[in-house]
Amino acid sequence: MALEGEYLDMAVYVDDLDQENLEFYSFCGNGELRLQQCSSCGLKRYPPTTACPWCANPESSWEPVAGRGTLYSYGEVHHAIQPVFRQFAPYMLLLVELDEQRDHPAPYDGLRLTGNLATADGDLAPPELVERVGIGSRLKVVFKSIGEGIALPLWCLDEDAEQPAKPWRYPS
């Protein structure tokens, strides 16, 4: 069954033919971050795909990950293109490298998830929070409910983790 919702005044509709995304976002709706794990080679992958990028096997299962990682890189949007995002600028475009499967299957590979920086409640981060986060920051997933049985994964500072003294930020 299709998933429907609304996020920041944008309608959300995940089509019932789009099995991989339906399953991914349904788990998110249940407060779980799960990724496809290949039934043959055992590697996890992101974002959802229809076969394994490393061995082409179409069979996989959805396995939980801890939802904790390190900021690998980011962009910081000051000129928003989508009108609804203007009120949140500057907002961060994150690439978070999960603790699982780092440097696998090859050195410099990793499970890198996209998303925005948010508060612990899943609201887009205010400027003073944005300024605290850079490459190396420890982040954890937070789910923003966007409809019945569907949530969008975002990232917040992992307050339980040891943070770098000075995460790397663009020199301003």
Place this chain on the structure above:
Amino acid sequence: MSDDIDATAAKHLRGKYAVVGVGETGYVRGSGCTTRTLGTRAVRSAIEDAGLTSADVDGVLSYSNNDSTFSTLVAGDLGIRLNFYMDVYGGGSSTEALIGIAMGVIEAGMCKTVAIYRAMNGYSQVRIGGTGGRGTKAPLSGGGLFSRGYGLMSAGQMFSQSFMRHMYDYGTTPEQVAMVKVVHSEHASNNPKAYYQKRVSVDDVLSSRMICKPLHLLDCCVETDNGTAIIVTSIDRARDCRHTPAVIQSVVGRCSKPRADNHYQSGPISTVAGHYAKEILWPNAGLGPEDVDITGSYDAFTFTTMMQLEDYGFCAKGEGGDYVSSGITRLGGARPNNTSGGHLCEGYTHGINMVIENVRQLRGDVDDSCPIGSDGRRQHTYDYSEGGCRQVKDCEVSANLGWATPGTGSAMVMAKGG
């Protein structure tokens, strides 16, 4: 890279095909006409430049992001009877890839001479940067949640993480990268058809407003309306054309990093597709970066120029910032880049205007403000001060480095014909 990647191992196409005609409309904001008109005018101009007529052309290729006109319409308007045509989806990296396709279909005997065009109202109609709300109102589907759901939509937003990671990995500075814009603006000041002809400084770049860190406004290319075209044919036919041919030594088409769909899942993201493409480009051309006189490294952003020059081997890995700020890429430097001003200053075409510029450079007949002599050719002064000459002296070999994304690129080496 394995030997079997060397797709043209026999290298029997090296030196066998050439770009013989180039043409364009103006680079403007407000073309006042359709993409069909722009495409038709550009192709007509390129055919005329080659010294050919519509009867000599029997193939047409175009590329677009569903924002342009079709080959059949342009061919129809110009009275071209088609033996081959194709309209390909895609923006940056298409030009060199389509040149490779043109060579292949001519080699296969499917047609004899191919016109390749890009026609776009990149300012008046479909703005590449997405400004104006293009597509912002459509519902978020599964894939859209990973992009628009995160306010991630434009090219600058999508590439920003690769640019930022390059700064982190190698200590590349904003000042170094700003020099790409500074140098291209110098070149554009000597290009009467460039949209932006004003020279800018590093301070101008760094004090322009932030769009998406690490990109300031002046790190981003201009949006313009234009039609642009080139003519590709075999070397035998090329010798009968009007100008000295720009002879194709090697092409690479949309060569990609692992996982072209989600390149950031694999390897260091501070390395781009040129890392792979160079293993096809240089061996097939039979030369290396040290033999190249001018480059056309795609400048959708200042960073794209820098990262490609680095990964194609014009400098050591990690030294792209030094390379683009050293003066090498300036007119008068050892290896000028984007002598027309490129996408940052001349106009935005998804790559083809950088090929057009290099063809003119190889002819020794670039269209600057130098006086035209009695033989109809410009009398180049090689004085590169503002408003002056932009012809590179003794220009024999060029390289074009096309960019689609950090994960996909195309490239081409051309040499001045004998």
